[in-house]
Amino acid sequence: MIARAWKASATPEGARRYAEHFDGAVLPELRRQGGCRAAYLLTRESGELVEIQVITHWESLETIRAFAGDDLERAVVEPAARAVLTGFERTVAHFTVTEGQVA
Template sequence: MIARIWHATATPPGADAYHRHFTTAVLPELRKTGGHLGAYVLKRPTDDHVELQVITLWESFDSIRAFAGDDVATAVVEPDARAVLLSYDTTVTHHDVLTAVP
């Protein structure tokens, strides 16, 4: 299993808007992609913004390519997401999952 990890920052209302975008637009697309195994959206409030971390789980790099395209290191950040974020990574990292406990 491969974890695909991406970071962003937002205002508190922007973080809420991003979460809505993820659940209504991104998640349905992920679920349609073969090899998608799950997703987490994490948030961490700081004094002046909210940090977001998105972790999606995949069966293989072929599965990731079906979602992200050939350049798997490039983040997929749609205009609706960009509009509510203060900043976001343009790249992602991939990690082999060594232990996963449901």
């Protein structure tokens, strides 16, 4: 399994609006993709801004390629998301998930 991690920042209002975008647009798209096994939206207040991190878990790099295209390191950030963020990383990081889960 591969974890794909991306970071952004927003005002508190922008973070709220990004969470709405994540629930209403990102999650449905990931469900349609096939190969995406989990998606997490993490937030943390940092001064006047909110740090945002999105972590998705994928079956393989091939399933990520079907979502992101040939440039696997390029972040997929829709215009609706860009409109509510104060900044975001243009690239993502991929990690091999080597340990299990607690449940």
